[in-house]
Amino acid sequence: MAEKYEVVGHNERRVDGTALVTGKPVFVADLPERPGTLHLALLTSPHAHARIRAIDTARAEALDGVALVLTHENTPDRTYTTAGQGYPEPSPYDTRMFNPKVRFVGDRVAAVAADSLATARAALGLIDVEYEVLEPVLSIDAALAEGAPLVHDEPCPDAWDAEHNIAAYSEAVAGDVEAGLAAAHTTVDVTIETHYGQHVPIEPHVVSSYLDEHDRLVLVSSTQVPFHARRIVGRLLDVPIHRIRVIKPRIGGGFGVKQEILIEDLLALTTLRTGRPATMSYTREQEFHASRTRHPMRIRVRLGADEDGTLQAIDMDVLSNTGAYGTHSLTVLSNVGSKTLPLYNLAPDVRFIGKAVYTNLPVAGAYRGYGATQGQYAMEVAIDQLAEALGMDALELRARNHIRTGGTSPIFRALGEGREGVEQTVSSCELEACIEIGADRIGWATKRGRRHREGSWVHGIGMSVHMQGSGIPLIDMAAASIKLNDDGSINLDVGATDLGTGSDTVLGQIAAEVLALPLEKVIVTSSDTDRTPFDTGAYASSTTYVSGTAVQRAAVAVRDQLIAAAAEMLDADPTTLEVASERVSDPDGDSVSFEKIALRALYGENQHQIAATASSVPESSPPPFIASFAEVAVDTDTGQIRVLDYVVAADCGTAVHPKLAEGQIEGAVANGIGYALVEDLAIDDRGRPRAIDLGRYKIPAATDLPRIETILVDSYDPTGPMGAKSIAEIGINAPLPTIANAVHDATGIWLTESPFTSERVLQALRAQGSGSGTG
Amino acid sequence: MRVSFTLNGTVTQAEVPPGTTLMELLRGLGAVSVKDGCARGDCGSCAVLLDGRAVTACLLFAGQVEGRQVRTAEGLADEVGLHPLQQAVLDAGGVQCGFCTPGILMAAVDLLDRIPDPTEAQIREGLAGNLCRCTGYVKIVDGIRDAAAMLAATGRTTDGEEAGDG
Ligand code: FES
Ligand code: FES
Numbered sequence: 001m002a003e004k005y006e007v008v009g010h011n012e013r014r015v016d017g018t019a020l021v022t023g024k025p026v027f028v029a030d031l032p033e034r035p036g037t038l039h040l041a042l043l044t045s046p047h048a049h050a051r052i053r054a055i056d057t058a059r060a061e062a063l064d065g066v067a068l069v070l071t072h073e074n075t076p077d078r079t080y081t082t083a084g085q086g087y088p089e090p091s092p093y094d095t096r097m098f099n100p101k102v103r104f105v106g107d108r109v110a111a112v113a114a115d116s117l118a119t120a121r122a123a124l125g126l127i128d129v130e131y132e133v134l135e136p137v138l139s140i141d142a143a144l145a146e147g148a149p150l151v152h153d154e155p156c157p158d159a160w161d162a163e164h165n166i167a168a169y170s171e172a173v174a175g176d177v178e179a180g181l182a183a184a185h186t187t188v189d190v191t192i193e194t195h196y197g198q199h200v201p202i203e204p205h206v207v208s209s210y211l212d213e214h215d216r217l218v219l220v221s222s223t224q225v226p227f228h229a230r231r232i233v234g235r236l237l238d239v240p241i242h243r244i245r246v247i248k249p250r251i252g253g254g255f256g257v258k259q260e261i262l263i264e265d266l267l268a269l270t271t272l273r274t275g276r277p278a279t280m281s282y283t284r285e286q287e288f289h290a291s292r293t294r295h296p297m298r299i300r301v302r303l304g305a306d307e308d309g310t311l312q313a314i315d316m317d318v319l320s321n322t323g324a325y326g327t328h329s330l331t332v333l334s335n336v337g338s339k340t341l342p343l344y345n346l347a348p349d350v351r352f353i354g355k356a357v358y359t360n361l362p363v364a365g366a367y368r369g370y371g372a373t374q375g376q377y378a379m380e381v382a383i384d385q386l387a388e389a390l391g392m393d394a395l396e397l398r399a400r401n402h403i404r405t406g407g408t409s410p411i412f413r414a415l416g417e418g419r420e421g422v423e424q425t426v427s428s429c430e431l432e433a434c435i436e437i438g439a440d441r442i443g444w445a446t447k448r449g450r451r452h453r454e455g456s457w458v459h460g461i462g463m464s465v466h467m468q469g470s471g472i473p474l475i476d477m478a479a480a481s482i483k484l485n486d487d488g489s490i491n492l493d494v495g496a497t498d499l500g501t502g503s504d505t506v507l508g509q510i511a512a513e514v515l516a517l518p519l520e521k522v523i524v525t526s527s528d529t530d531r532t533p534f535d536t537g538a539y540a541s542s543t544t545y546v547s548g549t550a551v552q553r554a555a556v557a558v559r560d561q562l563i564a565a566a567a568e569m570l571d572a573d574p575t576t577l578e579v580a581s582e583r584v585s586d587p588d589g590d591s592v593s594f595e596k597i598a599l600r601a602l603y604g605e606n607q608h609q610i611a612a613t614a615s616s617v618p619e620s621s622p623p624p625f626i627a628s629f630a631e632v633a634v635d636t637d638t639g640q641i642r643v644l645d646y647v648v649a650a651d652c653g654t655a656v657h658p659k660l661a662e663g664q665i666e667g668a669v670a671n672g673i674g675y676a677l678v679e680d681l682a683i684d685d686r687g688r689p690r691a692i693d694l695g696r697y698k699i700p701a702a703t704d705l706p707r708i709e710t711i712l713v714d715s716y717d718p719t720g721p722m723g724a725k726s727i728a729e730i731g732i733n734a735p736l737p738t739i740a741n742a743v744h745d746a747t748g749i750w751l752t753e754s755p756f757t758s759e760r761v762l763q764a765l766r767a768q769g770s771g772s773g774t775g
Numbered sequence: 776m777r778v779s780f781t782l783n784g785t786v787t788q789a790e791v792p793p794g795t796t797l798m799e800l801l802r803g804l805g806a807v808s809v810k811d812g813c814a815r816g817d818c819g820s821c822a823v824l825l826d827g828r829a830v831t832a833c834l835l836f837a838g839q840v841e842g843r844q845v846r847t848a849e850g851l852a853d854e855v856g857l858h859p860l861q862q863a864v865l866d867a868g869g870v871q872c873g874f875c876t877p878g879i880l881m882a883a884v885d886l887l888d889r890i891p892d893p894t895e896a897q898i899r900e901g902l903a904g905n906l907c908r909c910t911g912y913v914k915i916v917d918g919i920r921d922a923a924a925m926l927a928a929t930g931r932t933t934d935g936e937e938a939g940d941g
């Protein structure tokens with residue numbers, strides 16, 4: 001599709017690229033410290049479940065340099081959710097700034113603001129806390145057990161059933177799944193279990209705050225959701241929204257963990273109480289302990305198919321562990337079904353039932369993939385098991401069943417974001433091509449089922465297919481403003497939040513394309529609640545599709561104004577005019593430059609500002625699709641898995657910036673491989689994560705990964721800006737099932753519990769009798 | 776205590792409390808390309824060159840650079856433009872959030888200085904101490920390989936000097 005466009009589809013120089021490679025002060029922590037800045041340190045609970053009987057801050061307050069100590073005794077008692085979602089948030093209001101009851105190791109107990117970080121940290125040691133330790137709830141089963149201790153024993157009206165530790169419930173039914181399964185020729189029944197993982201942005205959460213010259217509160221935050229942050233902080237602290245400004249500069253990765261209002265409230269309250277600037281960055285340890293994680297889940301999938309492999313019934317039963325608070329509990333849960341089940345839309349009988357339970361374990365939240373990661377692991381392993389049971393090739397079974405352009409699924413309507421979804425038909429799907437191209441590149445025909453052995457290592461290949469969405473239909477909203485400058489350049493102001501994906505560049509490209517401008521003439525300003533129009537933020541794979549549509553509309557409106565002005569100047573019929581190369585031309589070849597048009601509009605005749613603002617609320621959420629393939633080697637002596645080759649063929653519609661799009665897949669797959677094989681918070685029997693640093697929580701280094709190859713398949717979505725859909729999340733869903741299926745191809749074992757550690761693999765090999773111990 | 780050293784070619788003196796790390800010293804002097812991703816030697820986002828070799832600045836004390844040469848990402852570009860590594864990593868798509876980028880560039884300068892024509896495995900080995908959560912490394916590796924080719928084609932070293940006989 002790239003040939004159609006001058007800027008879109010081309011690997012343009014990133015608008016922030018030079019600043020980033022030269023190390024300019026563009027991140028929150030790089031901004032010069034304001035005089036009198038207070039540094040915050042946080043005291044967190046060492047217990048998984050305890051009541052604070054008494055807290056004495058007198059000694060801490062008396063320490064020289066300490067300005068403020070915050071606890072539950074002197075902060076608002078209001079309930080809220082830390083989930084940075086649209087209003088009203090579909091997450092239960094079960095959280096307080098500080099709470100007399102702590103619910104996980106890492107829960108807030110107190111914060112100290114002092115002249116220096118060293119003083120603030122020293123003061124933490126002077127806070128005396130008397131805890132009444134309570135029996136903790138340390139697993140899904142414990143949470144659901146009869147007579148289990150209650151994580152939330154206070155009134156929690158918008159949790160599903162806090163009196164039984166249930167934060168959220170979701171279900172969707174089409175047809176009669178039990179009858180469908182009973183009538184099926186072949187059935188499979190698979191249960192998978194996933195573990196705690198953390199996002200690990202290399203830049204931790206960091207926020208600075210100050211009062212501006214008008215005594216308005218300014219928060220400079222590494223957030224994915226500046227507008228939600230403003231609203232949630234304002235409501236929590238009872239500050240009118242017009243007294244708050246949130247600015248997001250460059251941020252060092254988010255992956256969902258910065259879709260939480262984790263520390264903005266602490267900085268805001270400190271600055272409001274003291275009048276002084278304040279700053280705080282999570283330590284890496286807090287990032288593991290006191291932040292957010294991926295929901296561990298247990299998912300049972302039952303499939304029923306005809307003799308020819310056509311799916312007749314799909315049943316999915318989900319138990320999700322949301323940890324101590326229910327942030328994103330309902331929406332991640334419903335996403336397990338809504339982003340998994342429509343992929344196989346032929347089955348008339350489908351049922352989805354899910355519960356998210358409270359435990360005294362780390363709080364789960366939004367994490368790239370957002371439930372699809374867990375759901376598609378279960379589904380794609382089940383599909384491979386079904387293929388085996390039917391004696392069918394795994395590719396053929398998927399090809400027979402997957403959704404196609406024009407297809408729909410009852411699930412689109414039944415399961416939305418905490419409410420009913422939106423009916424939709426798939427407006428573009430190139431999954432068939434993805435499967436074909438990926439299979440060809442990995443060598444499926446020659447390698448699958450061969451179990452090629454080299455010493456103790458045995459090789460296998462596996463695959464899986466995936467979908468996601470592009471924004472949240474009828475909920476997300478984005479706006480963009482464009483104005484023309486004297487020299488024919490434009491300002492593009494967007495509320496959209498570039499969390500390191502390059503979306504400022506992508507949105508700039510869309511504006512440049514419509515207006516026939518080079519990208520250098522587009523000055524992109526984003527994510528400042530004072531300066532840019534509203535946008536729900538960077539989540540749900542929304543920015544290119546939802547914000548991109550707003551940009552496209554604003555650019556079209558500005559183009560129309562340019563044409564109208566040019567028509568006056570050229571004395572021509574506007575309908576005959578063309579825009580190209582920063583000029584407007586009539587059919588006779590007479591033309592005027594944007595600069596001339598701008599100068600006339602600003603200083604000459606018929607003076608006015610050429611400018612437009614436009615919004616976008618998507619009516620559908622066209623799924624991107626990928627086919628993922630890997631070759632693995634398994635050491636049958638040690639159980640170690642090595643990923644030797646990884647290929648993803650992706651349909652993201654038009655790739656506005658192909659290298660950035662490939663980079664989204666590569667980064668997501670790398671993260672997914674880490675999660676599948678080694679990354680683990682490793683919670684001990686008292687609810688404490690053993691992972692407290694990057695030495696103990698290993699994310700993949702360059703030497704741990706194969707060269708991940710991305711193939712962008714030709715695709716065009718008629719509903720997207722210049723044919724674009726999304727690509728940011730989908731890749732992370734692939735490694736769990738792709739690797740599990742490849743390990744099965746190599747060894748015959750099914751890996752249904754993550755992570756796939758050597759011990760677990762070895763155990764499965766021994767159980768099957770193919771480990772070194774038995775032969 | 777007082778430290779004097781050369782920072783990006785400029786003789787620099789600073790007064791710091793004892794126990795100050797090199798990362799704190801450099802950031803305090805405005806070299807904010809030196810990023811704090813973990814403060815304990817695990818992530819490499821604070822990597823700088825100390826007498827030409829990449830080190831993690833969070834693990835060194837300020838006093839340890841007394842009389843020595845320190846180079847950070849601020850010292851890579853010159854009047855003419857970006858350093859070939861900056862250019863190539865950017866063009867290859869190796870920058871997403873960019874938080875790891877300065878550290879990776881410094882590790883890459885060290886690498887190409889030692890091994891001007893590295894294989895993919897050698898590049899990955901050279902980056903083993905630098906964590907990137909965004910890219911999956913593919914495009915960073917490509918950028919470093921492209922930079923090596925650019926440097927070889929122009930006969931320059933990673934310092935921007937003409938390569939000598941040695
Ligand atoms: S900050 Fe120095 S290695 Fe992470
Ligand atoms: S680009 Fe974000 S950590 Fe490397």
